[in-house]
Amino acid sequence: MNNVIFSAYGVDIVKRDDDKLYAVYDSGESCSHLVEVEISKEESEKIKKSEQDAYAVLLNCQAEGRFYRKYNHPQANH
Numbered sequence: 001m002n003n004v005i006f007s008a009y010g011v012d013i014v015k016r017d018d019d020k021l022y023a024v025y026d027s028g029e030s031c032s033h034l035v036e037v038e039i040s041k042e043e044s045e046k047i048k049k050s051e052q053d054a055y056a057v058l059l060n061c062q063a064e065g066r067f068y069r070k071y072n073h074p075q076a077n078h
Contacts, residue, residue: 001016001017002014002015002016003015003016005021005044006044006047008054009047009050009051010025010026010054011023011025011047011054011058012024013039013044013047013048020038021038021039021041021043021044022036022038022039023036023037023039023043023044023047023057023058023061024036033070033071034070034071035068035069035070035071036068036069036071037058037066037067037068038066038067039057039061043057043061
């Protein structure tokens with residue numbers, strides 16, 4: 001189950017049943033879709049501070065080449 005614990009600056013922080021945290025945000029592509037990347041507790045706290053901090057965390061995730069995937073919203077399967 002997904003539990004949205006924060007939502008601002010175009011980023012949702014989602015906590016899953018396994019206690020892992022994910023940042024969910026718009027891909028920014030011409031045919032945009034939501035993507036998710038696993039983040040640490042420290043990164044989640046930084047995202048909550050400001051829009052600039054959230055952007056910095058997401059850029060860092062991309063620069064590190066962290067795997068992200070298309071986000072499938074749980075309510076989209078109805």
